[in-house]
Amino acid sequence: MAEMTTTKRFSIGYGLLMKKQKSFIQDSLVNLAKERGIDLIKIDTDKPLVDQGPFDCVLHKLYGEEWRKQLREYLVYNPNAIVVDFPDAIERLHNRISMLDVVSEIEEVKSDEMASFGIPKQIVIYEPEKLKEAKTWGEGLKFPVIAKPLVADGSAKSHKMLLIFSSEGFDKLKPPTVLQEFVNHGGVIFKVYVVGKYVKCVKRKSLPDIAEEKLESLHGSLSFSQVSNLTSHDRNDDKYYKRMDLEDAEMPPMSLITNIARGLRKAMKLHLFNFDVIRDTKVGNRYLVIDINYFPGYAKMPGYESVLTDFFWDVLNKKEARSFNSDKELMKLVDNNGAGSDNVSSA
Ligand SMILES: O=P(O)(O)O[C@@H]1[C@@H](OP(=O)(O)O)[C@H](OP(=O)(O)O)[C@H](O)[C@H](OP(=O)(O)O)[C@H]1OP(=O)(O)O
Numbered sequence: 501m502a503e504m505t506t507t508k509r510f511s512i513g514y515g516l517l518m519k520k521q522k523s524f525i526q527d528s529l530v531n532l533a534k535e536r537g538i539d540l541i542k543i544d545t546d547k548p549l550v551d552q553g554p555f556d557c558v559l560h561k562l563y564g565e566e567w568r569k570q571l572r573e574y575l576v577y578n579p580n581a582i583v584v585d586f587p588d589a590i591e592r593l594h595n596r597i598s599m600l601d602v603v604s605e606i607e608e609v610k611s612d613e614m615a616s617f618g619i620p621k622q623i624v625i626y627e628p629e630k631l632k633e634a635k636t637w638g639e640g641l642k643f644p645v646i647a648k649p650l651v652a653d654g655s656a657k658s659h660k661m662l663l664i665f666s667s668e669g670f671d672k673l674k675p676p677t678v679l680q681e682f683v684n685h686g687g688v689i690f691k692v693y694v695v696g697k698y699v700k701c702v703k704r705k706s707l708p709d710i711a712e713e714k715l716e717s718l719h720g721s722l723s724f725s726q727v728s729n730l731t732s733h734d735r736n737d738d739k740y741y742k743r744m745d746l747e748d749a750e751m752p753p754m755s756l757i758t759n760i761a762r763g764l765r766k767a768m769k770l771h772l773f774n775f776d777v778i779r780d781t782k783v784g785n786r787y788l789v790i791d792i793n794y795f796p797g798y799a800k801m802p803g804y805e806s807v808l809t810d811f812f813w814d815v816l817n818k819k820e821a822r823s824f825n826s827d828k829e830l831m832k833l834v835d836n837n838g839a840g841s842d843n844v845s846s847a
């Protein structure tokens with residue numbers, strides 16, 4: 501025990517919105533990290549980052565040019581600090597097209613023998629009027645479709661969705677919008693949490709299936725809060741979900757899930773994210789990734805304190821497979837400081 505005092509301590513500065521601080525920075529996490537020699541320290545966003553710390557690592561879920569500038573500056577003065585994760589890499593997840601594009605980048609190599617994966621058919625639209633002229637409605641997209649805001653920046657607006665059954669439903673669209681084919685998936689969604697090398701898959705309830713026979717009588721659109729109304733009354737919201745035993749739902753093959761997770765982690769150069777997966781009821785062993793979120797609600801993950809503490813420890817002791825601030829990446833950040841260099845997309 502006496503030796504403990506000589507062990508090096510590490511500090512992690514966190515830059516998180518109030519809501520995230522409340523859910524993520526719990527005493528149980530702070531204390532466990534402390535026992536492992538890691539101090540979690542709140543970053544004061546009203547003060548320049550360079551005047552704070554020094555931190556061995558900066559953990560954040562903050563956006564905007566001002567914050568990027570702060571991070572860049574911090575790295576210039578603290579070149580050995582580790583930033584989890586880089587804004588350029590995170591940004592890819594703020595657009596529902598680039599977000600899922602990455603899935604096709606890893607698709608071919610990783611499809612399992614027993615199961616395959618991909619994304620639902622989708623298109624992006626800027627002018628809904630054009631969709632009225634039937635021909636533009638191309639690429640074999642079939643009703644019903646889900647209209648999702650193109651931008652996924654965490655705002656309430658970016659989570660507002662419509663289920664569209666016929667072209668009349670386009671009237672309510674506020675473009676730019678992604679139209680994605682609705683896929684029946686048995687009312688169960690799999691949320692896969694990724695924390696560096698760690699992968700955890702949990703089940704959650706989702707939108708109920710829409711019977712084919714029902715479709716002829718369905719027109720226009722429904723906002724998500726109304727979705728349960730379109731199914732027969734025995735499937736109505738709570739009652740339906742209570743009866744539909746989540747526990748009975750079969751889990752996806754873990755080998756497939758970990759392969760996707762590893763592929764995404766490497767392709768996106770991100771360490772902290774989750775993704776939503778559904779199983780296409782029609783096909784059975786086909787899995788579709790529908791959403792990827794940066795730094796999700798980890799506190800909902802069983803044993804999140806030890807998973808995150810292990811990850812911090814690995815990062816601080818350089819045990820994470822991928823080196824963080826490799827020269828190249830640091831250069832990109834620093835370069836971006838100068839005028840005219842906009843070639844920093846993570847694609
Ligand atoms: O609020 P929480 O804890 O439910 O976490 C949200 C996530 O829920 P999940 O962990 O997947 O169940 C949520 O995931 P979903 O989009 O619901 O799949 C988002 O990651 C959300 O972040 P943002 O608002 O999109 O920036 C997350 O919200 P923030 O807390 O990061 O704002």
Ligand SMILES: Nc1ncnc2c1ncn2[C@@H]1O[C@H](COP(=O)(O)OP(=O)(O)O)[C@@H](O)[C@H]1O
Nearest residue numbers: 620646659680681682683689706707776790791
């Ligand atoms: N293509 C789809 N087919 C069926 N259900 C879907 C589809 N896309 C989304 N959903 C349902 O809508 C919910 C919200 O969509 P998602 O893309 O995850 O948006 P968000 O970023 O707001 O979580 C999902 O959790 C799922 O229940």
Ligand SMILES: [Mg+2]
Nearest residue numbers: 776790791792
């Ligand atoms: Mg989601």
Ligand SMILES: [Mg+2]
Nearest residue numbers: 652791792793
């Ligand atoms: Mg999301």
